[in-house]
Amino acid sequence: MDEQAKRTPSDSVAEVVSAADVDWDIDTDVLVAGGGGTGLVAALAASENTDIRVTVLEKAPHCGGNTSLSTGMIPAAGTHLQRDAGIEETPADMARDILEKNGYQADEDRVRYLCEESANLIHWLVDDWDITLHLVDDFKYPKHSEYRMHAPDGRNGENLVAELVERIETTPNIELLTNAPVTKLVAEDGAVRGVVAGLTRDEAIEAKKVILGTDGFAGNREMVTEYCEEDIERALYFGSDGNTGDGVRFGAELGGELACMDAYQGHATVASQTGMLSTYAVTMNGGILVNEDGERFGDESSGYSEFAIDVLKQPGGQAVQLFDERIFQKLQGEFDDFDEAVEHGTYHSADSVEALADRLGSDGERAAETVAAYNEAAAAGEPDEVGRVDGSHPLEAPFYGTKVTGSLFHTQGGLVVDEHARVLRTDGSVVANLYAGGGTACGxxxxxxxxxxxxxxxxxxxxxxxxxxIHARESLE
Known part of the structure; x- marks a missing residue:
């Protein structure tokens, strides 16, 4: 496992073996590598033909991956949950927000298709599989123009994963195995025929279709160094231990095209003291960040991913997140992450900004002046000193805060796929019988x-x- 965590696509280590060199131990119809969000959902979709056998292999002791570490919030446009809340929007609206955020650098066809399918995804999860999701309509994350986040209970990905796993375990034609890493693909004439898997001994599993849901490579320092910008190399890694780029390398060895390999999701507010996530809902409800000089250093509403780099560029790679009682009370009971952070003593409080900032290692006098300027702009409904325009509530005593650092959550580059999630080669041809999603696919x-x-x-x-x-299932019917 340690060796896999250090390999890169440019290494000479073989990730694919020939079917001629393998003696099959067992067989299945659809083999899913990875028990995170991609793999669990893929297994449920494939299992809807009850004549098909589906096998899910997760290399960790428990399922979930990065999905379990997230808020579990799924964006979708045109759902009945939105309509019930009086919200009317189209997939084109969601696609526009995504493309404007990335400067139209992503594959526009893939973006628009995923947005068109987003309501079907939510309805399928809620109506067909009885997954608990509710519309988040009390705040918007940066650059979302509408309320479109569909969240599990507690706004916690662990709860979403728990329900998906429960559905998997009660579906007769799905077998789920943990501590079962896929270590190689097996191919014949460029077409995938199965996998080699196992923690202590290799087992060759013949499969008609293989779906790679092994996530990205943020946990592989060599791959991060090779593909991503220098500043994020020294960031705290906050993703799943299993994200070592396995699926990306498997597909690449079969000629799969790699794209946007420098893309990643960072996060600006992981608490330095407890190592726990301080949800960005704190910031989007009116909180701000200051450096050790008590000064703001950018527009926090630009996005928590890119703002992670801004935090890392501050002295010591640290900043202080400041907010108030109104925000504290609003988030309690809404976010499991926030409640857990509170329980573990992540936040400190004081009746003055100066006292709180001094306690957290920032210049208290200057921080008090910074908050006063922010409050003045918020009260006037005008852009503040960093150009932020979403502040509608001045911060008032008592104040809360914590010291934070920038972190790396997961990578966003990977294998290029088509509208069915089939892996594509550089010439546009399909790698037969191979699919990829989540961090394994180009985002x-x-x-x-x-x-x-x-x-x-x-x-x-x-x-x-x-x-x-769906495609794996239908192609076998």
């Missing part, structure tokens, strides 16, 4: 950190997972 965030729009990760994880499962 919809363009390049770097700035193109990430909140929810892009689950859009490609669950969106491509469902599309892969």
């Amino acid at each position: 919809i965030s363009g390049h770097g950190a700035g193109g990430y729009l909140s929810g892009n990760g689950l859009t490609t994880a669950l969106g491509y997972g469902r599309l892969a499962g």
Whole structure:
């Protein structure tokens, strides 16, 4: 496992073996590599033909991957949950927000298709599989023009994963195995025929279709160094341990095209003291960030992914997140992440900004002046000193805060896929019988950190997972 975590596509280590050199131990119809959002959704979609056998192999002791570490919020346009809330929007509106955020650097056809399928994804999860989702209509993440986030209970990805796993375990034609890493693909004449898997001993599994849901490569420092910008190399890694680029390398060895390999999602507010996520809802409800000099250093509403780099560029790679009682009370009971951070003593409070900032290692006098300037702009409804325009509530005592650092959550580049999530070669041909989704596939965030729009990760994880499962199922009927 340690060796896989250090390999890159440019290494000479073989990730694919010939079917002629393999003696099959067992067989299945659809083999899903990875038990995160992509794999779990793909398995459910494939299983809807009850004559098809589906096998899910997860290399960790538990399912979930990055989906379990996320808020579990799935963006979608045109759902009945939106209509019930009086919201009318089209997939084109969602696609526009995604493309404007990444400067139209992502594949526009893939973006628009995933947006068109987003309502079908939500309706399928809620209506067909009884997955608990509700519309988030009390705040918007940066650059979302409408309320379109569909969240599980607690706005916690662990709850979403738990329900998906429960559905998997009660579906007779799905077998789910943990501690079962896929270590190689097996191919014949360029077409995938199965996998080699196993933690302590290799087992060759013949499969008619293989779906790669092994996520990206943010946990592989060698690949991050090779593809991503220098500043993010030293960031705290906050993703799943299993994200070592396995699926990306498997597909690449079969000629799969790689794209946007420099893209990633960072996060600007991981608490330095407790190592816990301080949800960006704190910031989007009116919180701000200051450096050790008590000064703001950018527009926090630009996006938590790119703002991670701004935090890392501050002295010591640290900043202080400041907010107030109104925000504290609003988020309690709404976000499991926030409640857990509170429980673990992540936040400090004081009756003055100066006292709080001094306690957190920032210049208290200057921080008080910074908050006063922010409040003045918010009260006047005018842009503040960094150009932020969404502030509508001045910050008032008592104040809360924590020291934060920038982190790397997951990568957004990977294998190029078509509308069915089939892996494509550089000449546009399909790698037969091979699918990819989530972090294993090229995402919809363009390049770097700035193109990430909140929810892009689950859009490609669950969106491509469902599309892969449907196509694999239908091609075997």
